[in-house]
Every structure is written in C-alpha cells, then in structure tokens.
Amino acid sequence: MTELSIAVLGAGPAGAAVALGLRRLGYQTCVVSEWRRFAAVEGVSQRVLDGLRQAGLERALASADAPTPRKVLWNGDGQSINQECLLDRPRFDAAIREDLYAAGVAVIEARVLRVESSADGHLIHLDSGEPLRADFLVEARGRQAPLAGGRLRGPETLSLLNQWQESPGRPGSAVESLADGWSWMARLADGRCYWQVTLDANSGELPAKDELSAYCARRRGDSVLVRRLFGDVALQPASLHARSSTAILFHEAGGPNWLRVGDAAMAVDPLSGNGIFQSLSSALQAPAVINTLLQCPERADLAQRFHQQRVEQLFLRFARTGRDFYAMEQRWSEQPFWRDRRQWPDAEPLHTPPDFGQVRVQRLPVIRGDLIDEAEVVVTADQPLGIWHLQGIELAPIVRSALRGELEPVLVALPVEQRRMVQGWLLGQGYRP
Known part of the structure; x- marks a missing residue:
C-alpha cells in the first residue's frame, strides 16, 4: 500500500491546477486519472487562457489554437462579432499531464473503483490493483464524481455530441438557437468536425438510443449554419456521445480532510459559461484552503466557509448568465425548454446597480x-x-x-x-x- 499525503482524483484543468498549487506549497501530491473516453473540442475565451497561465498550465495553454471567428444565430439575428480559441481536448488533456510531470507531480493512470473515507484518511481502490492511502482527498472528477450529499439541480439537460471527418480546411465555430434547444459546432483545421445539440433530457421528442445518430443528422440538415461551416458529410449519421449538461451545485463542497473542485463542486449549463473557466475559478483558491485545513486546523470552519461561499457565488453568477442568454431568445419563449431555463435559478439580476x-x-x-x-x-x-x-x-x-x-x-x-x-x-x- 502506497502512502500519500494528498490525492487528487481527476487530471482535468481543475485537478491539475490544485495539484500544481499544492506542489508549489511543498506537498507530496499524486493525481489519479483515466484518459478521456471520447474525442471532444471546446471553444474558449481569453479569460480561460489567462486562467491556465495563472494555474501554471503552460503546455496546456500552448495547445490552444489561434482565435477563429464564431458565428452566432440567436433570436433570428445572425452575428459574427466575436472569436474563440478551439481546444482539441485529447491534445489539451495530454498537455496537462505534461505540465504535471514537469512539476514533479506523480500521475497514476487508473480508474477509481471506490473510495473508503474516514476521519483518519482515505483508502482509494483502483482498477490497477494496489490501493492508495491519502491523508487528504481532492475530488476533481467532474460530472463523473459520485453524487453524494445534498445538491441543487437545474432543469434536466442532455447534450448529444457528434463527430466526423472531412477534408482539411479553414477552422471556425458557430452557435444557434433551435425551437427545442440550441447547438454548437466547430471545424478544426485538420478536418475534424464536431456538432453538439443541447436539449431537455425529459423531452418526449427524443428517439430511442439506436436512432439518435440518424436523428442528429436530420437536424443538421435543417441548419443553415451547418451547411455554411461543413460539407455534405455533415448530413450523414456520425459517431455520437451523449452526456448530461444539467447544472448542479453541491451544498457541501468540502470537509476537514476533503474538498470538491471544478465540476465536482458545481457543474453549470454549457450556455452559462465555459466549463474550463468555472473549473479553474474554484480550483485556483483550493491550495490555500487545503493548506489552512492541514496547517491551521483551528481555522477549519473558516476555510470551509470560504470555499463553500465562493463555489456557491460562482455558480449563481454562471447560472444567472445562462438564464439571461436563454431569455434573449424570444421566438420560443413559451416552449418548455426555453420557459424552464429563462426562469432558473431565480429572478435576481446578474448585476445590481451601484448604491x-x-x-x-x-x-x-x-x-x-x-x-x-x-x-x-x-x-x-x-x-x-x-x-x-x-x-x-x-x-x-x-x-x-x-x-x-x-x-x-x-x-x-x-x-x-x-x-x-x-x-x-x-x-x-x-x-x-
């Protein structure tokens, strides 16, 4: 059995940012993670790149493509006024691991089977055999983290991600609103193409699982933006990965010897803000919180309150941002998808006038x-x-x-x-x- 001081479960941006921060504080830290099981791409803003730099994820930062134009078709209005950098997630994830290796952080590629926790520490059982013992545990496995404890859930939301290959060409991305949801699409310079539609998970319009790929292809055929960005291959069924996009806030994001960060603490609707940015937002504060819990246990309540309050406040800001974006689409405001999301999580303004x-x-x-x-x-x-x-x-x-x-x-x-x-x-x- 290997003795560890701190174990971080998950090597995404949140887990890596925490591990690097703890390493700089002199802690022996091990990251446990398995490779992403599906290919994906994300569009990120400059503030995400700034967050990666602040976290010390220089190789991950360098893996981002140059800014490309993003077309937006929302509420019937078409615009092309902003840009985003496309991230090839497999390449990005590999670069994160290189950043961890370069900093001297131990990385174990394995799947966590279960975790046994007590006041004395944590026993982490892996599919690779020998369990790990850690005094402190950081849960950073994103939406795959066990859903233990009380939590706030937004409208149940499902995203269907499709991928296919075309000839190399000019990269770009686009987003458009639909009567029952919205879609985001991107084309990389090497011809890899992605299209993701986000819908109500409880919609009675969704077909059976084995018919989803053809269903998505038919929907792409109805999109003007799809025809502008992609070739005819986009109109054919493609590989598909379904995942939950439901917004979730955990009411207990930490304890005396454990902490949740990133999507494991709060996962937002993809329209609310870039997932990488919100993951880094909660993770960058975590090393100071953990350091306090370990070095100044008399301040444990203060440290836990600091982390919980900031997680909750970040979540509400992202959730209200998404709510206001949903409210901008007026054509289908009474359709269930739009009605539910334009009213959640509350009616409080995103920004309050100064007083x-x-x-x-x-x-x-x-x-x-x-x-x-x-x-x-x-x-x-x-x-x-x-x-x-x-x-x-x-x-x-x-x-x-x-x-x-x-x-x-x-x-x-x-x-x-x-x-x-x-x-x-x-x-x-x-x-x-």
Missing part, C-alpha cells in the same frame, strides 16, 4: 498569503463576498472614512495615481461627495 448606501464593512474570510484568514472587507450589492484590496490598497479604511464624511484627508495621503484609482472605484459604487 453606496448599501456598501458596508464586514469581517469575512480572505486569502492571506497561502492561508485563509479573516479580514475587514468591503461588501457591495454586486460583490457580496467582499473586496479586500484594490490593486494593493486596502479598501475598508477608505470606505469607513467615506461613510464618516472624512474621506478627503485619506485621499490626499495617497499617491496621485492611487488617489485617482480609488476615486474612480468609489464613484463606480455610487459614492457622491
């Missing part, structure tokens, strides 16, 4: 160095978890002075550039002298 009268100072958990600590932060309607610093300037003392009507002496003491930056931030929060 300095609602700004307050509160003590909340923050990342201080490599640990979770408590500090005075500024809470606003749009930032309920608080803002500690503005480019190195602590905001709480400034806001307290503004609330007392004594801001001028504080601003005068700042260098000119910092003063202008603070003034701009205050005005953005609705402050009026």
Whole structure:
C-alpha cells in the first residue's frame, strides 16, 4: 500500500491546477486519472487562457489554437462579432499531464473503483490493483464524481455530441438557437468536425438510443449554419456521445480532510459559461484552503466557509448568465425548454446597480498569503463576498472614512495615481461627495 499525503482524483484543468498549487506549497501530491473516453473540442475565451497561465498550465495553454471567428444565430439575428480559441481536448488533456510531470507531480493512470473515507484518511481502490492511502482527498472528477450529499439541480439537460471527418480546411465555430434547444459546432483545421445539440433530457421528442445518430443528422440538415461551416458529410449519421449538461451545485463542497473542485463542486449549463473557466475559478483558491485545513486546523470552519461561499457565488453568477442568454431568445419563449431555463435559478439580476448606501464593512474570510484568514472587507450589492484590496490598497479604511464624511484627508495621503484609482472605484459604487 502506497502512502500519500494528498490525492487528487481527476487530471482535468481543475485537478491539475490544485495539484500544481499544492506542489508549489511543498506537498507530496499524486493525481489519479483515466484518459478521456471520447474525442471532444471546446471553444474558449481569453479569460480561460489567462486562467491556465495563472494555474501554471503552460503546455496546456500552448495547445490552444489561434482565435477563429464564431458565428452566432440567436433570436433570428445572425452575428459574427466575436472569436474563440478551439481546444482539441485529447491534445489539451495530454498537455496537462505534461505540465504535471514537469512539476514533479506523480500521475497514476487508473480508474477509481471506490473510495473508503474516514476521519483518519482515505483508502482509494483502483482498477490497477494496489490501493492508495491519502491523508487528504481532492475530488476533481467532474460530472463523473459520485453524487453524494445534498445538491441543487437545474432543469434536466442532455447534450448529444457528434463527430466526423472531412477534408482539411479553414477552422471556425458557430452557435444557434433551435425551437427545442440550441447547438454548437466547430471545424478544426485538420478536418475534424464536431456538432453538439443541447436539449431537455425529459423531452418526449427524443428517439430511442439506436436512432439518435440518424436523428442528429436530420437536424443538421435543417441548419443553415451547418451547411455554411461543413460539407455534405455533415448530413450523414456520425459517431455520437451523449452526456448530461444539467447544472448542479453541491451544498457541501468540502470537509476537514476533503474538498470538491471544478465540476465536482458545481457543474453549470454549457450556455452559462465555459466549463474550463468555472473549473479553474474554484480550483485556483483550493491550495490555500487545503493548506489552512492541514496547517491551521483551528481555522477549519473558516476555510470551509470560504470555499463553500465562493463555489456557491460562482455558480449563481454562471447560472444567472445562462438564464439571461436563454431569455434573449424570444421566438420560443413559451416552449418548455426555453420557459424552464429563462426562469432558473431565480429572478435576481446578474448585476445590481451601484448604491453606496448599501456598501458596508464586514469581517469575512480572505486569502492571506497561502492561508485563509479573516479580514475587514468591503461588501457591495454586486460583490457580496467582499473586496479586500484594490490593486494593493486596502479598501475598508477608505470606505469607513467615506461613510464618516472624512474621506478627503485619506485621499490626499495617497499617491496621485492611487488617489485617482480609488476615486474612480468609489464613484463606480455610487459614492457622491
């Protein structure tokens, strides 16, 4: 039996980001993962590339293709005003492993059969034979992670991914709304083609499993964007992989000796935001949380609260973003697919208008160095978890002075550039002298 300090289950972006962060903190870390069982491609934005760079996933970052134009046909309007970088997931996943190897992180390619957990640690049974023993466990297996514990689920959603091969050509991607869902499609320069349709999982219109491939081919034949992006091969049945796209938020994202990150903590609707970005968003904070749980157990409640609050807040932001995108499609607003998703998860606005009268100072958990600590932060309607610093300037003392009507002496003491930056931030929060 191999003794390990920390085991990370899953070598996707979230698991790798946590493992690299823990390695930098000096922890002995092992990543357990099996290879992806199906080919896929994803379109990512610049903020995803920035997140990969921040996580230290340089080889994974380099595997992204150059930006290509993305066509959008939504609510009857056609646009081609933005770009996305296409990621070949098998190549991307292999690059992640190279980043882990280069950092000295042990990687075991195996399938996890089951995990036995207790207050003393975790026993991880693998299909490769010998079990692993870990003091701390990071669950990063995405949607494949065991669905234990209470959770919030959005409308049941199914995505059908099709792949086929055409001649090499110009890459590109597109997205379009449909009467009962929406589709995303991409063509790589080497001629590999992908088309994914996202539908209500409970729809009575879906055919039997063995008829899905032909069903998808017929639907592609009705799409103007498909005919523009692909050749005639796109109108034929293709290989198919079905997967759940239901939004899920776990009410318990961590404990004294375990933590959920990425899709294993919160999985969002694919329209809500790029999955890689949300995975990195929760994973980049995890090393400080784990370090606190192991080095400062007296702060365990604080560290767990910090992680849970940020997971929940990230989830709500992504879910509300998706809700607003769904609401933009007006043609089929009363169809079940669109009706259910334009109202979920709530009616709260994605962004709240600034109101300095609602700004307050509160003590909340923050990342201080490599640990979770408590500090005075500024809470606003749009930032309920608080803002500690503005480019190195602590905001709480400034806001307290503004609330007392004594801001001028504080601003005068700042260098000119910092003063202008603070003034701009205050005005953005609705402050009026």
